[in-house]
Amino acid sequence: MKKKKGKVVKKQVSYRSNVVPKKNIEPKKKVKIRYGRIFLVLLIFILFFLFLSFCYQVPIKNIIIQNNFFLKDQEIIDLAHLDNYPSNFQNSTSKIKRRLEQNTYIKTAGVKKTWSGKVVITVEENYPLFYYQPNNKTILLDGKEVTAKFEVPFVINYIPNTKYEQFFKGMSEISKDVLGRISEIKYDPNEVDDSRFLLSMSDGNYVYLTLTRFSLINRYVEIISKEELIGKKGILKLDAGNSFEILEG
Numbered sequence: 001m002k003k004k005k006g007k008v009v010k011k012q013v014s015y016r017s018n019v020v021p022k023k024n025i026e027p028k029k030k031v032k033i034r035y036g037r038i039f040l041v042l043l044i045f046i047l048f049f050l051f052l053s054f055c056y057q058v059p060i061k062n063i064i065i066q067n068n069f070f071l072k073d074q075e076i077i078d079l080a081h082l083d084n085y086p087s088n089f090q091n092s093t094s095k096i097k098r099r100l101e102q103n104t105y106i107k108t109a110g111v112k113k114t115w116s117g118k119v120v121i122t123v124e125e126n127y128p129l130f131y132y133q134p135n136n137k138t139i140l141l142d143g144k145e146v147t148a149k150f151e152v153p154f155v156i157n158y159i160p161n162t163k164y165e166q167f168f169k170g171m172s173e174i175s176k177d178v179l180g181r182i183s184e185i186k187y188d189p190n191e192v193d194d195s196r197f198l199l200s201m202s203d204g205n206y207v208y209l210t211l212t213r214f215s216l217i218n219r220y221v222e223i224i225s226k227e228e229l230i231g232k233k234g235i236l237k238l239d240a241g242n243s244f245e246i247l248e249g
Contacts, residue, residue: 060085061117069176070127070150071105079103080121088117096121104146129171130185134158141172153182153199163187163195163211170214178220196239203233210239 063082065073077083080096093111100109100123110122128138128146130153137145138152159167167187171179184200188208195211205224209217216238223229223236223244234246 058088058115058117060088060091060119062119064118064120066120066122068123068125070125071123076100076106076121076123079106082119088113088115088119104140104144107142127176128152129168129174129179130155139168139171143168151180153179153185155185155187157187159187166195166211167197167214170209170211173215173218175218178218181220182217193239205233206235208235208237208239213238216242 060082063077063085065076068076074083080099082091082096093113096111096119097109100106100111100121105126105128106123107126108124112120112122126141126144128140128148128150131138131149132145132155134155134157135145136147138148138150139145153171174182181202182199183202186198186200188198189196193210197209197211197214199207199209199217201207201220203224207217207220220236223242229244232246234244237243237245
């Protein structure tokens with residue numbers, strides 16, 4: 001019998017070696033402690049701490065008060081608790097502002113500071129407008145009444161409630177310069193005008209005003225500064241027209 005011819009397939013057997021190749025192990029590097037850098041960082045921290053300590057102890061050296069009229073500089077400094085020129089760092093602008101605005105006679109306060117110890121305080125005063133004799137009270141810009149007296153216009157008689165509100169509004173719109181020139185105010189109606197007032201000025205002049213023309217008093221200095229009126233005393237009639245009646249005398 002003939003043997004069938006066939007292909008002989010040889011099996012390939014792979015062998016895995018149990019020997020693990022050695023890795024190249026690098027020697028550990030030694031960590032060098034950089035004492036110079038550590039010293040530098042510590043030095044920076046120490047200098048920063050010393051700087052803060054210095055700033056904390058720097059006193060306020062110069063205080064400037066602006067826009068005050070009735071309150072004196074020293075009064076505002078006392079209200080701000082800066083009379084002993086304390087540490088600049090411990091007295092923040094918000095603290096100083098809060099202290100000032102707690103006072104009845106200050107509406108708002110602005111505070112600016114410098115690292116050199118300079119403090120600038122700008123106030124908007126709730127200043128007194130007039131003293132109202134019928135109830136013995138000083139009336140402030142915001143309408144509050146206080147018992148303290150100031151060098152302000154003195155209202156000598158009663159003003160009807162129907163006129164008082166408009167009178168108060170007119171007084172609040174008078175410039176501080178002119179307000180300081182008024183010494184006395186009288187409610188002085190007549191048969192023609194029941195809103196008329198007579199103002200006695202500190203320079204010896206008199207001014208008639210009516211509530212609808214009250215703002216004209218702000219022109220007082222301009223009017224009496226005219227050449228023909230210099231050195232003369234009289235009655236300025238601003239209630240109707242703009243005439244000046246010279247007083248003999």
